[in-house]
Amino acid sequence: MKSIWLLGISAVLLIIAVLIPNLPFPSKKYDYFFMVDITRSMNVEDYRDNNGDPISRLEKVKADALAAIQQLPCGSRVGLGVFTERMPTLLYTPMEVCSDYPEIRESIRRIDWRMAWVADSNIIQAFANTLELMRTVELTDATLVFFTDGQEAPPMNSRYAPDLGELQSAENNDQQPISGLIVGTGDHALSRIPKYDEDGIQIGFYTAEDVPQGTTFGLPEDPSKIEGYVPRNAPWGNQSRAGNEHLSSVKEDYLKSLAEPAKFHYHHLQTSTALLTALMHDDFSQRHIRKTDLSFIPASVSLFLLFLAYLPENIFSRKKNLLKPNINERIPLNSG
Amino acid sequence: MNIAFAHPWVLVLLVLALLPFIAGIFNKRLTSWNRLIPPSNTTRWINRLIKLLGVLAFISIVLGLAGLYQTEKTFTRTGTGAHIVFVLDRSASMNETFGGKVPDNATPAKSQVARRLLSEFVNNRPHDLFGVVGFSTQPFFISPLTEHKSATQAAINSLTSPGLAFTNVAKGLGMGLSYFQDQPHTGSRVIVLVSDGAATLDHRAQRVLREWFERYQVSLYWFFLRTENGLGITSEPESARDDNPRVMPERYLDQFFRTLPIPYHAYEVDTPESMEAAIHQLDNLESLPLVYNELIPRNDMTRLCFLTALLAVLILLGIKALEAK
Numbered sequence: 001m002k003s004i005w006l007l008g009i010s011a012v013l014l015i016i017a018v019l020i021p022n023l024p025f026p027s028k029k030y031d032y033f034f035m036v037d038i039t040r041s042m043n044v045e046d047y048r049d050n051n052g053d054p055i056s057r058l059e060k061v062k063a064d065a066l067a068a069i070q071q072l073p074c075g076s077r078v079g080l081g082v083f084t085e086r087m088p089t090l091l092y093t094p095m096e097v098c099s100d101y102p103e104i105r106e107s108i109r110r111i112d113w114r115m116a117w118v119a120d121s122n123i124i125q126a127f128a129n130t131l132e133l134m135r136t137v138e139l140t141d142a143t144l145v146f147f148t149d150g151q152e153a154p155p156m157n158s159r160y161a162p163d164l165g166e167l168q169s170a171e172n173n174d175q176q177p178i179s180g181l182i183v184g185t186g187d188h189a190l191s192r193i194p195k196y197d198e199d200g201i202q203i204g205f206y207t208a209e210d211v212p213q214g215t216t217f218g219l220p221e222d223p224s225k226i227e228g229y230v231p232r233n234a235p236w237g238n239q240s241r242a243g244n245e246h247l248s249s250v251k252e253d254y255l256k257s258l259a260e261p262a263k264f265h266y267h268h269l270q271t272s273t274a275l276l277t278a279l280m281h282d283d284f285s286q287r288h289i290r291k292t293d294l295s296f297i298p299a300s301v302s303l304f305l306l307f308l309a310y311l312p313e314n315i316f317s318r319k320k321n322l323l324k325p326n327i328n329e330r331i332p333l334n335s336g
Numbered sequence: 337m338n339i340a341f342a343h344p345w346v347l348v349l350l351v352l353a354l355l356p357f358i359a360g361i362f363n364k365r366l367t368s369w370n371r372l373i374p375p376s377n378t379t380r381w382i383n384r385l386i387k388l389l390g391v392l393a394f395i396s397i398v399l400g401l402a403g404l405y406q407t408e409k410t411f412t413r414t415g416t417g418a419h420i421v422f423v424l425d426r427s428a429s430m431n432e433t434f435g436g437k438v439p440d441n442a443t444p445a446k447s448q449v450a451r452r453l454l455s456e457f458v459n460n461r462p463h464d465l466f467g468v469v470g471f472s473t474q475p476f477f478i479s480p481l482t483e484h485k486s487a488t489q490a491a492i493n494s495l496t497s498p499g500l501a502f503t504n505v506a507k508g509l510g511m512g513l514s515y516f517q518d519q520p521h522t523g524s525r526v527i528v529l530v531s532d533g534a535a536t537l538d539h540r541a542q543r544v545l546r547e548w549f550e551r552y553q554v555s556l557y558w559f560f561l562r563t564e565n566g567l568g569i570t571s572e573p574e575s576a577r578d579d580n581p582r583v584m585p586e587r588y589l590d591q592f593f594r595t596l597p598i599p600y601h602a603y604e605v606d607t608p609e610s611m612e613a614a615i616h617q618l619d620n621l622e623s624l625p626l627v628y629n630e631l632i633p634r635n636d637m638t639r640l641c642f643l644t645a646l647l648a649v650l651i652l653l654g655i656k657a658l659e660a661k
Contacts, residue, residue: 017400087500106480107478117472
């Protein structure tokens with residue numbers, strides 16, 4: 001039956017749809033602080049772009065981070081920093097990803113290894129300092145996303161590493177510990193690190209003689225294992241050491257060992273969609289109350305009722321078909 | 337009028353708008369003979385009107401559900417203002433107070449004072465475009481020339497981060513000037529150099545800077561945050577032996593800036609108050625006619641669609657109520 005009620009209720013629902021105020025409704029958002037490694041090893045070209053051409057780790061990080069930012073829900077914010085040696089610096093505090101997207105895009109595109117003000121690469125110290133920096137500039141609510149390949153140059157003496165667990169423990173801080181994600185960049189196979197001159201022109205690759213192959217900082221843990229150990233004159237022995245420190249790959253085990261005491265997640269950068277999934281993990285989402293427009297709910301129900309009101313009757317009902325013979329019966333009456 | 341949809345896929349439901357042509361809202365009734373109710377022009381028109389109302393109701397609900405909105409528009413207007421690039425010193429000494437001490441609650445660090453005042457300045461100049469460059473030993477790109485004040489404020493916040501290494505003024509200015517490369521020449525162009533030290537410029541850097549300042553016609557403001565008892569722009573050398581760029585880099589940098597063929601103002605700032613005064617002067621000086629874009633935010637038209645649908649449905653409801661029982 002075509003009931004007047006369908007139209008009536010539909011009209012009432014539309015009145016609700018027009019008048020309903022924006023109601024506070026919980027939704028998810030994300031607050032990130034991206035910290036990007038701009039040391040030399042990030043210039044290694046061991047990723048491929050869409051055309052299959054080799055691109056450097058830094059270019060890959062920039063492209064994938066931007067692609068992921070584009071997919072974040074509005075209201076999320078992204079801040080940016082870069083680090084080299086052991087020193088991180090803040091480029092800007094988090095900006096909203098929808099309204100300020102052009103600025104975020106431009107600034108990420110312009111990240112360059114030549115921004116680096118010193119040349120070493122001391123990942124674990126930089127990581128610890130980044131946590132400190134976030135406390136100094138009051139960004140503790142943001143999720144730290146730390147992009148690095150984990151290449152320590154020169155190799156470090158693990159005896160002097162900062163205690164990440166202590167930095168993140170609740171007793172040491174007035175504030176809550178910082179949550180975050182370490183993103184390992186690079187391939188598992190070793191690659192050569194490009195070498196540039198003063199004007200940024202590539203002049204070859206680093207060779208085994210160019211870089212220290214082992215640490216010579218501080219005191220060794222167990223002197224008896226070092227060949228030619230002399231406490232004063234040769235605390236690290238008198239042998240030249242061979243090694244692979246001039247080649248670089250992603251140091252996943254090392255990065256995982258950083259992530260674990262700091263209670264960070266670890267992700268190996270491969271595609272921007274996988275990065276986005278890692279970024280949008282539930283641990284990083286923040287609930288916030290947003291005024292949400294709910295008028296679509298009564299409006300869609302009213303659309304459905306209107307649809308029912310117009311629906312041709314003979315689609316479901318068989319009873320109507322039964323009426324037809326009655327009509328036919330009358331025909332002879334008319335003709336007669 | 338530019339129109340777009342938040343959820344364009346909902347537009348598939350527009351096929352529903354064909355329903356009023358196939359079926360009606362009235363019950364089919366049997367009559368003994370169709371010719372007893374002859375169609376008249378009036379009934380034909382009323383019938384068309386009723387169908388049209390149905391179509392209107394469907395279309396406007398679907399458009400509303402698809403999130404119809406007017407896209408944000410930019411109007412080009414002419415006012416007064418400037419394109420301003422802040423070139424911020426991020427060297428380690430910016431963490432100290434004007435007295436050269438470790439900052440505490442009563443006396444903030446130079447970088448904090450600079451951040452607060454620059455941020456107020458940005459808020460007070462609604463039509464200007466701002467860009468931010470940081471530099472220490474190397475320059476770094478922080479934010480492009482933009483009218484989004486929220487982005488500029490976030491970029492100025494970078495001053496809260498501890499300083500880095502040395503002061504390489506030439507490279508910082510070079511990056512600041514590069515912001516004007518692709519910009520249309522309108523309004524005043526300004527570089528505000530905020531630094532607490534200076535460095536010697538080699539001949540190559542001097543030549544490039546001179547050429548770029550001339551080409552892009554950028555005026556330069558130098559806010560020199562002087563530490564108490566430190567050397568300043570106007571300090572006179574005590575002896576001829578001290579009169580060289582290594583001992584007195586500020587004096588020589590100032591002299592180089594004076595030779596540039598552009599308006600140049602130097603402010604020696606040694607208290608938060610004097611910095612405020614310097615910024616006021618900048619505010620007054622830099623207002624040439626400027627063509628700027630005024631942004632009119634997107635206009636959500638969902639409710640308007642639902643209102644149209646409501647009117648159509650109400651009329652249909654009235655007609656339906658008149659239906660013969």
